Amino acid sequence: MSRKKTAAELLEGIRAWVEIESHTADAAGVNALADRITADYTAIGAEVERVPGRDGLGDHLVVRAPWGRQENAPGILVLSHMDTVHPRGTLARFPFRTEGDLAFGPGIYDMKGGAYLAMQAVAELAQGGAGLPVTHLFVSDEEIGSPTSEALITSLARASKYVLVTEPAREGGKIVIARKGVMRYEIRTFGRAAHSGARHEDGRSAIAEIARLALRFHALTDYARGITANVGMISGGSGVNVVAAEAWMAVDVRVPDLEAQEEVEAFVAALAPEDADVTMEVTGGINRPAYETTPEIAALFETAKGLAAGIGFALEGLKTGGGSDGNFTAMLAPTLDGLGVDGLGGHTDYEQLFISSLEPRRDLLRRLLETLE
Numbered sequence: 001m002s003r004k005k006t007a008a009e010l011l012e013g014i015r016a017w018v019e020i021e022s023h024t025a026d027a028a029g030v031n032a033l034a035d036r037i038t039a040d041y042t043a044i045g046a047e048v049e050r051v052p053g054r055d056g057l058g059d060h061l062v063v064r065a066p067w068g069r070q071e072n073a074p075g076i077l078v079l080s081h082m083d084t085v086h087p088r089g090t091l092a093r094f095p096f097r098t099e100g101d102l103a104f105g106p107g108i109y110d111m112k113g114g115a116y117l118a119m120q121a122v123a124e125l126a127q128g129g130a131g132l133p134v135t136h137l138f139v140s141d142e143e144i145g146s147p148t149s150e151a152l153i154t155s156l157a158r159a160s161k162y163v164l165v166t167e168p169a170r171e172g173g174k175i176v177i178a179r180k181g182v183m184r185y186e187i188r189t190f191g192r193a194a195h196s197g198a199r200h201e202d203g204r205s206a207i208a209e210i211a212r213l214a215l216r217f218h219a220l221t222d223y224a225r226g227i228t229a230n231v232g233m234i235s236g237g238s239g240v241n242v243v244a245a246e247a248w249m250a251v252d253v254r255v256p257d258l259e260a261q262e263e264v265e266a267f268v269a270a271l272a273p274e275d276a277d278v279t280m281e282v283t284g285g286i287n288r289p290a291y292e293t294t295p296e297i298a299a300l301f302e303t304a305k306g307l308a309a310g311i312g313f314a315l316e317g318l319k320t321g322g323g324s325d326g327n328f329t330a331m332l333a334p335t336l337d338g339l340g341v342d343g344l345g346g347h348t349d350y351e352q353l354f355i356s357s358l359e360p361r362r363d364l365l366r367r368l369l370e371t372l373e
Contacts, residue, residue, distance in 0.1 A: 004124055010117065010358045011103055013040075015096050017112045018105040022058070023090075024083040030058025030140045033082045037061060037138060040119060044126045046136075054148050058083065058140035062156070066126050068133030073159035075133030076372060077333070078122075078365075079325050080115035080166045081142035085347045094349050102343075104352045113353045114166035114340020114361070121366035130370045132161060142325055145184070145287050150328055157329035162300060162372055164365070165326040165337040168346060170318055173357065176338035177301050178319035179327050180226065181261050181290035183253040185268060187213055188281045193238070193245040203243025204277040207236045210247035212274055217251050220264065226256035227264075228321065254321050257290050288327035293319070296334040304336055307367040311360050339365060 005013070022033040031053070038048045038061065045066035053059045061082075068075060084107035086094075096105035115138065122134060137156055139149035146153065157163055169175060189210045194203030220229040229251065236247025255261045265285070273280050293301075301317050308315035326337035341361055343353035 005120060007355055007358045010120060010362060011098075011355060013120065014103070014108065014113050014116045015105070017116055018096050018108050019091065021086065021088045021091055022082050022084055022107065023087045024057065024085070024141055024143045026088050027053055027056060027058045027140075029088055030082050034059050034061055034138065034140070037082070037119070041136075044123045046122070046126070051152065053140055057148050060140055060149055060152060061138040062152075063136040063138070065122050065130070065134035065136070067130055071133050072135045072156055073133070074161040075135060076369060077156050077160040077163045077329070078118050078134060078136040078166065079153065079163055079329065080118060080136065081111060081139045081325065082115070083140050083143050084110065084112070085143050090349075098355070101355050102352045103355055104350065106351060109168045109341060109343040109351045109353050110346035111167050111340050113343070113358070114168055117341065117358065117362040118164070118166045118365050121362055121369055124366055125370055132372060134369055135160070139325065145182075146325055146328070149325075153325050153328050154332060157332040160333045163326065163329040163333050163335040164339055164368060165324060165329075165335065166340040167324045167326070167338050168340040169338050169342040169357070169361070170320060173313065173342045174316045174318045174338065175301070175304065175336055176320055176324075176326065177297055177317035177336065178293045179291040179323055179337065180254040180256055180319075180321045181286065181327065182288040182323040183255060183261065183264055183285065184287045185251040185253070185282060185284035187249050187251065189213070189236075189247045189273065189278055190280070191243065191245050191275070191278045194243040196241045196243055200243060204275055205243050206247040206278060207244040209273050209275055209278045209280070210234065210236060210249050213271065213280075214249055216271075217253070220253065220267065225260060227254065227260050229253045255290055257292060261286060261290060288323040289331065291327045291330035291335065291337070294330070294334070297330065297336070300334040300336055303372070304364065304368060307371065308360075308364055311363045311367065313360050315364075
């Protein structure tokens, strides 16, 4: 078994990944990080398969740990993403730095820190081996809903016995055992243009219709049930003195379970303009299904909780409204999410991890890899 790295050594490895900017839309940046990960994993004897990117996005990496005949089934799938929300150039104004127990940098918390710890856990087991085969998947497009990697994720998950997701921990180190489903819609309305002063009565306002639809979507929000609906973007019209002929909005809906998802789908299917002279187009639907805590997931959490207690910290589980690639896998294999670093500020210019979390979180990942049966 390889020597365990200290927190300082782990942080230096994470820093190297953080300082390779990898915004989702920056395929060259994502691929540069993929090059670095390939080199790091190849150095410990892992087999790395590179899946070429498409639609202008970066490549994916399928890494087989150097034991278990370097195959996937029936084994453990470790799921990580290389992309961040931070555009190229962010490092210039938000460089890696440390301050006491905190380390800052774009993507350090979501999720380069956790992805690196998982690789290090594999590295520490590489010499002595482990039980089940381990596949570590790195995708390039999680931050935009994994449009080019979803099929790869689900294919590998179906062949796996367990899935461990290295998204960051929540609220003081809690891991994720359930997530809301994510639904996304785009609505377009088409009316009739007219002069807003001279011939207002001839117009049919697409903006008025989109506004009514926006209020109907927002009325879906039910905090008691865990349903939220948000019109996050809206636009329309061509001039202040023109009755708007077109308008558009983008809607995000989060649902706690399949029942709520089906209710939202029925609501959307029944939508119709109030103004008979206005038409509408609706596109979109479920982006990530709800990730619910099955008995198998609950049992896997209890295993992780026991391992964490042996390491010296208490592990708690929670349900979060955010989506991840774990939403795709939870229905296919028992999945634990939020196994990455502890910290806060994901997607912000103060994103940070707690340096003191690095060794225990690495140790938990290592213990899961070597003891799950």
